[in-house]
Amino acid sequence: MKPVKAALTGLLAIVAALAAGHLVAAFVGLSASPYLAVGNAAIDLTPSWLKDFAVTAFGTYDKAVLLTGMALVLAGIGVAAGLASRNSATPGSVVAVVLGLVGIAAVLTRPDVGQLALLAPIASIAAGLWVFRRLHRQTEEDGSRRDFLVTAGLAVAAGVAGQLLGNRTDVEGSRRAIGDLTPKTKAPEIPVGADFVKDGTPSFITSGDDFYRIDTALSVPRIRAEEWALRVHGMVERPMVLTFEEIRSRDLVEETITLTCVSNEVGGPYISNANFVGIRIGDVLREAGVKAGADQLFSTSDDGFTAGSPLDHVLERGLIAIGMNGQPLPAEHGFPARLVVPGLYGYVSATKWVTDLNVTTFAKEQGYWIPRGWAARAPIKTMSRIDRPRRMGKVQGRTVVAGTAWAQPKGVAKVEVRADGGPWQEAQLGADVSDSTWRMWRIEMDLRPGSHTVECRATDKTGYTQDQARLDPVPDGATGWHSVTFTVE
Known part of the structure; x- marks a missing residue:
């Protein structure tokens, strides 16, 4: 041959x-x-x-x-x-x-x-x-x-x-049939000055197309809302199953929430902000009757992914979300339903295509990423980044440095910037929308022509200033001051 x-x-x-x-x-x-x-x-x-x-x-x-x-x-x-x-x-x-x-x-x-x-x-x-x-x-x-x-x-x-x-399952048809999602409690209007887009920050609300996506699914689960159901069981007095229509018929709430991926390096892009519509997990779990001794909500996706969330945190802040920015969730972001929990990195809180909620303990169950070396509890760290000037970019005239800071759910109190190791200067903050969202900032700096390096650091409302030491994302999120080197012409 x-x-x-x-x-x-x-x-x-x-x-x-x-x-x-x-x-x-x-x-x-x-x-x-x-x-x-x-x-x-x-x-x-x-x-x-x-x-x-x-x-x-x-x-x-x-x-x-x-x-x-x-x-x-x-x-x-x-x-x-x-x-x-x-x-x-x-x-x-x-x-x-x-x-x-x-x-x-x-x-x-x-x-x-x-x-x-x-x-x-x-x-x-x-x-x-x-x-x-x-x-x-x-x-x-x-x-x-x-x-x-x-x-x-x-x-x-x-x-x-x-x-x-x-791909014959008509997910988009199912989304269209849902129509408008009108929450009983709407999120506050985003005030003017919440972002500094003209200076280089992202827009305060992230569109579905631009919202970051990091997950383990090679193929996006395709589930019609009419065929979806959420099982609630485990250490509860009254196990229950909720359909999409049963969730929709409850008192929907809308909250502006920033989600952050634990994989984000210092200065990384994996953070986005949206208006999520859904019902409070705490209301559902109190209705089911949580038994004494439970400390974890163990959630499972339609594709088998699992995540374990600290129960006390979820009871206080978590949502079972069915909408995003006024529309049903996009398929790639969890349609028909997902979890959204401000203040926790996504790998322990933001299960998409969620079908199962098991009230249990950390001693009994481990989420997908825990045996792989990641921390079981992962509160979001106080962080900030510089969005403009870009690395190795060129600036003409007076320099405007702008960026983003986050410290969910504590909130951002201030951001400081310094050039070439000099004194810290406090930046102007964007409007304070919620402690569960990111906050934009900007500062004008008078820098001589030549190469310069600027750094930023954020302080949250508890008075804690982000760590300077550079640490990798594993096991519970990166730390370090973000810096950018650029040229003033």
């Missing part, structure tokens, strides 16, 4: 296997797709330092990078298997079976699929073996280029069909 045809045989067998598995997964749960299941398993097994590196290096594109890397590795395996099978189909057949078994093992680890999910990796094994042996036999018999083109076309069609069928 010629090397080129041998390589194409192995490559097309890999493509066919993945496409068949993806197509079957469309009917038994998209997470059962061997490609996605292996990717999710890789995320689950990734050590904290590597996950932190991926978020730092690739940001919200980390999942795309993972899937692309997997595709390239699998393509290489397919080519190598084909080349190793020039004289016999056995090596390639063994590779197909081994990869299929890896897919089966990955699917078995998924908590969000049923027993029928195994049909997807089984279909992958069957398709991969059949295509490989068929093309191998035809190539030995001097098969035509048409055989390869037909096989490639069918494989691509199967993969596309699987993706389309897997």
Whole structure:
């Protein structure tokens, strides 16, 4: 067999296997797709330092990078298997079976699929073996280029069909049918001067499109509000199940809340602010009757992600949110419902696509990230960053330094800025909207032409000033003063 045809045989067998598995997964749960299941398993097994590196290096594109890397590795395996099978189909057949078994093992680890999910990796094994042996036999018999083109076309069609069928759940139709969400208690109007957009800060309210997204989901769960329900159980007197309409029919409240990711490096972008609409978790849990001794609310997502929140904090401040900025939650931000708890980093509080609330203890349950080296309790640290001037940027004339500070739920009392290690100067703060939101700041500085480095630090309303020492995000959030070096012309 010629090397080129041998390589194409192995490559097309890999493509066919993945496409068949993806197509079957469309009917038994998209997470059962061997490609996605292996990717999710890789995320689950990734050590904290590597996950932190991926978020730092690739940001919200980390999942795309993972899937692309997997595709390239699998393509290489397919080519190598084909080349190793020039004289016999056995090596390639063994590779197909081994990869299929890896897919089966990955699917078995998924908590969000049923027993029928195994049909997807089984279909992958069957398709991969059949295509490989068929093309191998035809190539030995001097098969035509048409055989390869037909096989490639069918494989691509199967993969596309699987993706389309897997996304057939009409989530956007469900969102549109909800209509307006009118809270009984509205958030206060955002006052003029809450941000300094002209000076380079973000707008005070973050749009759904711009709101940061960091989670473990390779494929966004697609759930219709009409089919969703939230189970409340565990250490409660009266377990309950709430449907979307039951939540919507309660007294909805709207609160302006800033969410922060623990992966945020000093000066990082993973913080956003929105008006969330929902019901108070405390009201639901008091209705259920929390038993003595409980200290954790253990939440589970539709895709199996789990998070543990300090119960006392959740009882006081948490929301079961169904809306964001006046609209039902976007699918990628948790539709139909998510948790929003000001003052805690998202990995212990902001479960999206939430379906289960278990009142328990920290001794009994651990959330997804805790065995991976992150802290069980993660209050947000007092922090600030410089949004403008940009790093290595150029400024003409009088210098305006502007940025953002946060200290949920304590609130920001002041921000100070200094240039080139000189005296601290107090910045002008934006309007104080809520202790659970970020606060913008600006300051004008008279700097000579040349290179300068400015630093910032925030003080919260308890009198605590953020730490100067630089610490990595693991295990409970980064610390350090943010600095930017730029040139005044």
